[in-house]
Amino acid sequence: MPPNISTRQLQAFLALDECRHFTRAAQRCHLSQSAFSAVIRKLEEVVGARLVERDTRNVTLTSEGTLFAAVARTLLADLDAAFTDMGDFIARKKGRVAIAALPSLAASALPAVIAEYKRSYPGITVQLFDALSDQCLQLLRQGKVDMALTAPGASLAEFATRTLCSDPFYLVCRHDHALARKRKLALDDLAGCELIHLAPSSSVRQHVDQLTRGIAVHHAGLEVEHLATLAGLIGHGLGVSLVPELTLFQFRSMDLVAIPLDTDVVSRPILIVQRKEGALSSAAQGMLELIEARLRSTGRPRRESLG
CATH class of the missing domain: 3.40.190.10 (Periplasmic binding protein-like II)
Structure with missing residues (x-):
């Protein structure tokens, strides 16, 4: 089991490494000197080694402390990068969204929606699978897509569905x-x-x-x-x-x-189909909202010349 070390302890130790002075390091961490010293002692207990040599004038790191300082910087950098990535995913700067759709939707209505989405969120990868209804549901079942846009069928009981639009x-x-x-x-x-x-x-x-x-x-x-x-x-x-x-x-x-x-x-209803379990990612939720905003409508009957 990995040791229970907090980011607060890592930051305190690195402040001490940089300041080489307990009082100044404590001030940087907004702690009293006694509280700061307790943090460092607790860290040494968890690591199982003495990290700091103390005397009345200066602070030096032990050889174990020098090694641990490098580890602490790597851990904090990795944690910061992970949270930056998470923030980018939440802000829709990064990510992936995958859609399965009937060929008629994939070729007609969805390209404009995807183009609009990509203009707003250029860092997100969009995948589109054009497939017949059963294939759309199979992709959803396998977790290869976030949502399917398809017509009603016999295999929908396991999914959450709602009507997107009517196709006369x-x-x-x-x-x-x-x-x-x-x-x-x-x-x-x-x-x-x-x-x-x-x-x-x-x-x-x-x-x-x-x-x-x-x-x-x-x-x-x-x-x-x-x-x-x-x-x-x-x-x-x-x-x-x-x-x-x-x-x-x-x-x-x-x-x-x-x-x-x-x-x-x-008319045939066009359905939005999702898995019942699990929430959509931020990227997929954004795509779903745009699809609903642009495609939720009912076709109006009209005679149309196609020539």
Whole structure:
């Protein structure tokens, strides 16, 4: 077990080493001479060696005292550096924050937030993992990220969650599609549409399957992993698709139109997900506050030309 030595004792001993005089060293430490002498005696007891040679005129260090003075300076310097680092972490001058987010968020809304955060706290390292919902939760479970921004799913019971924003759904089609001129669509308007789907593992597909249950939509036979592929297929007249608002930036390179679905329930919540145990670091808390300030909103339905 390491000896129980206080910073007060170390500072007193180093003051004595520098002043080589008990009275002046005691004054520097704002102690009476008797109290100061007691501190030094106690330190010698803990160290188990005589550190100081005393006489009526001057003070000299023993060989053990000379060695201990070097140790004391190192200990105090390390302690000061540790507290400086801690202060930097608390003040968000240093640190790390890691976020897992759905690809639609990672590519659209989060870059501006991260850029703003980095301008305010340039010393903090920010990591962003763009992943599907299950992968986001696995990263959180493994402790690799501080928070996840994802859609609701079946694996959330072990986490703390709250809604960040609502992501309404749009029909994306070519400009010459029969529905392209409508400003809003009811779910029944989708009857007869040839739908191109995203992969069943995606949160988008899971919501679309729920939305279209009981509606006579047709499966176009095309099922893809990536939104860029989806845009290309729609652009060549192979079908239409239902996608959330946060993904619309992926469809701007084609001559396409996005039309909102006219019902409040046609949206997927975007959740902030955290581990239930443990508090966020100062750096992560700052990022969370900025995300909530910039992204906590509800999308407004609007017909949008994407060409």
